[in-house]
Amino acid sequence: MSVTQEPTRTAASLGRVARYGLLIGPVLSMLDSSIVNVAVPDIAHELAAGLDTVQWVVSGYLLALAVGLALTAYASRRFGTMRVYTVSMILFVAVSAVCAIAPGIGLLIAARVVQGFVGAPLVPLALSVLLGKDGVGGGKVPMSAALVLFLAPALGPTLGGLLIGAGGWRWVFLVNVPVGVLGLLLLLRLPPVGAPARPGTRFDPAGFALLAGGLVSTLLGATRGTSQGWDHAAPYVLLLVGAVLLATYWRWAGRRAQPALRLDVVRGRPAVLVLVLQVLCSVITFGTVFLVPVFTQQVQGHTALATGVALLPQGVVMGLGTALGQRLSARIPLRTLVALGFAVLALSSTVLLLLTETTPLWVTALMLCGRAAAAGLVTTPLLVAFLAPLDEGELADGNTLYSITQRLGGSVGVSILGSVAASGATTGETLDAFHLVGAILVGLAVASAGLAWRLPRPVRVGRLSGSSPAA
Structure with missing residues (x-):
């Protein structure tokens, strides 16, 4: 898909079909952050795994999502907004299918980690196009986009319960495949939008490591606090390490011309x-x-x-x-x-x-x-x-x-x-x-x-x- 800019197009001129095609990716990504929570007991029973192990189906996704977010801004600048979004969408759909057919807990956890990583760019990049002054939204959140985009997080537990009741926990992942394919097809209706690729953009490996490490450590600390309680030292140590790494990144980014994530925004x-x-x-x-x-x-x-x-x-x-x-x-x-x-x-x-x-x-x-x-x-x-x-x-x-x-x-x-x-x-x-x-x-x-x-x-x-x- 081309990433060169065209003259301003508003949400009204695009029509709802193309707009919803852009929204399907972030909706699926946000749903998968919470929808699996209600499936944990069923997964543990069918795959004969302990609840502590199955919780990594949820935690692995969230931690990998943090790493993916740390890479999103650079990838968008280097390869272009819509190119990164489209590749992320394709991989997200493919990995969802792997999650649905996983025969054991090991493969399911690994697939969920990959799913979180490749799905991370979907929300911020879709919003970048929707809110772009020269993009889909013409600088304004379309009403239909607001309705769909912010509906997804609240629907996760509800949809998860309905899918599990109707067909079992594998449908929590399988439903992403036809819906995701539909979203990819609807993307063909979009004109060239979003920021173009800038091949001269440099990768900041040290900054990425600091940012990703800080995010993962902080989220892991929060996860440990939930599962083990806050009367143990581990959550506090992880939160402290995360805070130190993020503070170090803040100082690092201020001295770099092309940091992993710009903080001057x-x-x-x-x-x-x-x-x-x-x-x-x-x-x-x-x-x-x-x-x-x-x-x-x-x-x-x-x-x-x-x-x-x-x-x-x-x-x-x-x-x-x-x-x-x-x-x-x-x-x-x-x-x-x-x-x-x-x-x-x-x-x-x-x-x-x-x-x-x-x-x-x-x-x-x-x-x-x-x-x-x-x-x-x-x-x-x-x-x-x-x-x-x-x-x-x-x-x-x-x-x-x-x-x-x-x-x-x-x-x-x-x-x-x-x-x-x-x-x-x-x-x-x-x-x-x-x-x-x-x-x-x-x-x-x-x-x-x-x-x-x-x-x-x-x-x-x-x-x-x-x-x-x-x-």
Whole structure:
């Protein structure tokens, strides 16, 4: 596929078919980050493996994803946005098929590691094209893109439960094949978009090693904290090593003309604040996406299928809320919109304090819908705000850094919350621990709403304009 630039094309001129073709890759990548969680018991039973071993099907994917993200910005600059995206998509589909037919746990874990690595570029590069000033979105998040893209993470547990109930755990991977092939075919409808290849780009091996090592060590520390608890030294050592490596990379990148990932895309303190707020939003929002299924199944005794059905509405509402946030961001100043989103998150999170063993699933689903709608008011405006001052050639670095920050902060935060929720030895203690998590989430949402008022005013972010760092 050619990577040379053409005159500006907007999302409207492309049509929805081509746009959805570009979105299929990131949707599959994000789904595979969470959809496998509900399949772990079934995989362990069929492949006769221990749960500690099977957990690497999940952890291996996430750790390899971190390594792939560390390489994404360089690959995009060197070979061109759409060329890297297309190759990643092809490999992701092929490896998904290997996961589906894996006869043993060893091959499944290895295939998942490869799947995470090759799938890493899909989200940041698709966003780079969608938000490109001269690309698909013409500097604006298309409503349909917002609906689909931010719907995927919330649908992971739901879709996983439905697929396992209908055909078994192998369908969790097998479904990627026809859907991925469809996405590749629809890519043929796209004109040449995205940043072109720059053959003179140099690889930064030392910077890549520091960045990848820091990301893997930090995520591994969060994973160990979740599985082993925070009363052991290993999680803290891994987090410390990760922090040291990332801090070293920060100093290294500032002295390199072509670092593995450019950090100068963070334009001023407002951009740093945007990243902090997005991390907090990720912890507050997706903490319950992972914890509520545990609560409904272990405390309330519901099946995985019933839990999946109850979680389905929040995925739809999150997509609609994201589209609404995009529309409102053109009319309401950023600080007002984000503060409002966090305030609604705080209000809806108070319902977590009222959940009991007998709370109906529909009440839980309603609470999650309120949280999902509020998250939509925060996520898209902050993303567009962060990318606003960047040129076309900087979007891959900007989106990659945004994805890394979101995943890193979110993973550590959710891991800590998960450990708190799992601290109860009896049903009553587990319920108390879950209520404590709810109180923490409410506190974080209130603090985030106050922090949002430190964003510059007045700023509206409906379209990337290359102006304010938080515009």
